[in-house]
Amino acid sequence: MRTPAELLLELSFPQRCVLCHRFLGGEEHILCPDCVKNLPPAEKDLKRGEFFKRCVSVCSYEGRVREAIHRFKFKACSFYAEPFGRLMAQVLSRELAGQFDLVTYVPVGPLRFRLRGYDQARLLAEVVGRELEVPMLRTLTKIRNNAPQSSLLTAAARRANVQNVYRAVNRGQWAGKRLLLIDDVVTTGATLSEASRVLLSHGAKRVFCGTFAATPKP
């Protein structure tokens, strides 16, 4: 039996599935079982880009997934990191079990961080690290506010846009280690490649990547 206070809370903050918006019981924002079952599958063993060993994604960036990621990044829905990150942890523990020592992420630039108020990839990395009981660490900082990758059409333009935008930080804590690099979406792999290149050139032993979604093959 709910107390009047709990009932009021539930009416004020009804819990919905983050993809289909169906009302759910429960205490937190989740993905409903139907949506989890029907997630558009990501391309298997995606090899877009270079330097990193493998990139594992939970689902394909289309339909409701695409809309939800848009809300996650641009409409202040930072709490989506919880259900998205948990699903990533499940898939990553299955696909890359025992292959990484630290979880890290591709950071947003200072300008976008100020506008958005959070770094969505960091939030995902925190949930993944917590769920898999692997330490999460910042390894990169973005030193240039470049154009959003989504505004660039060709793979070459996307590669050029991310060149030398990341600098390694906290190197003493991760040199010689195997890293799992988290981002929200992989498209051409240009961002993950450049971030991996910087990490490897500063002593990372190996880099694997994990994203929530992967754009469908062009």
Ligand SMILES: [Zn+2]
């Ligand atoms: Zn749903």
